[in-house]
Amino acid sequence: MLKLPRILAGFLLTAVVALVAGCSSPPVRQASGLRRLYILNCGEGVAGDISRWSPGVNVGQSMPFADNCYLIQHAQGWLLWDTGVDDAIAAMPDGLAPADPKATYWRRPKTLASQLAQIGVSPDDIKYVAVSHSHPDHIGNVELFPRAMLLVQKAEYEWPGANNAPRFKPGHPVTELEGDRDVFGDGSVTILSTPGHTPGHQSLLVRLPKTGAIVLSGDAVHFRSNWDNRRVPALNFDKDKTLASMQRIADLLAKEHAQLWINHDKAQRDTLKMSPAYYE
Template sequence: MAPKRIALLLAGPAFLLAACQSMWQSSSAPGRNAGVERLYILNCGEGVAGDISRWSPGVNVGKSMDFVDSCYLIKHREGWLLWDTGVADAIAAMPDGQRPADPRATHWRRPKTLAAQLQQLGVKPSDIKYVALSHSHPDHSGNLAMFPRSMLLVQKAEYDWPTTSGPRFQPGLPVTPIEGDHDVFGDGSVTLVATAGHTPGHQSLLVKLPKTGAVLLSGDAVHFKDNWDNRRVPDINFNKEQTAASMQRLADIMAKEKSQLWINHDKAQRDGQRLSPGFYE
């Protein structure tokens, strides 16, 4: 047998092994082959929290803080997902915004409507396949009625949470009540993460982007970075023990996935982020 032919035969298995290793590394890299294409950060409200000790008991008493309210639009190859809907678009028409009954709470304004931001991207409400809510508070669910044909993804504990004034969610809307974690598209790229505590059925969202990597969207599991760094639990939360456990769960996921934590209401963090029509890949 010719020396050249022997060399080719010997090189064959090594070449195949190297190719297989390359394919495995490519497929196992975070978000490399996932179906997520883009993530947009939408301005879903600007506000001033009157007394942030509501969220950090015994600390910063009487101190106000600028808050933001972000929504996130995710383009997946199987459809659009909107994470939270922000404060109601109707607030944009209020000259002085929406003043809270409790002066310690947040005075919200709406400089940009959700409808206008979607229109700027060429996305109609009917294009949204899924609307997933971190929880049912009005600064996160204020525009839910805009999406009557989208499938609502919400924790069953949140959906069933009773109120004194009727149903928490509009009857007749398509809904998938989730119990625990949920892989939205079935490919591991977008996962609802159960983080109860702020409300009975609060959830966060883990998104694995092809270039940016993993991003964990907090919802209200944490309200601003100082509270996260010091693991402070708001007095106003539904369950303090569950909140503390959920904060630890987020930390564990961040360590495992090497993910960033994007805190919904943290203005300092959001001011350094790329807002729509910019996007993350």
């Protein structure tokens, strides 16, 4: 048998160990630049008949609704998730009553602009505005941020509004997404395609360094009992896609050991810290 010099044999052994270790090591994820998440009060209301959202259940019962926006601070810039009902509603003493009494009666206790100012953020500081979908209680203040890049699914952006009018101002900067998007490229903030409530509905996965993972639901679900029972609102665009999106979120919650923050669930929001407090 050929005997190698001790020095050469040691060198070869070191090289083999290094090669094996390199092959078995997981890829290194870029360090997260995510810093803080603020919850903003973007509306409070009363749903006149919650069977609109849970067909055949709770018929004729009303329920308080919340409307949240989320401001995310990242080393690469600020991202605002949803913009709530129009700030102009704050000047209406009696709020904004819906045409359909079964729908939601909205009030605006605080403007979005004033809550941003309270933490020293101006509309021009916002780099991205991402919206879960194009219903008025989520896009009411998009044009407070005319320079911000709008992140929206292509299917939502192209979905005709009333009388075939566009749902967003055509001149607003926009990135039309076709599926998921890692917003900052470090895995900390990921837009999730969750269609069903509308054609291009999306949710948001946020991986906070201290709090951990959170999924912001948008309107993939409206309140906890609908989530627990997988109920689909009659007014949703596509029932099967809604159920598939719910299952996708459930699988992600399990994989990420994540919390689910349901946008309109006021009972849940009452347990959370509101801006100017924040989550890290």
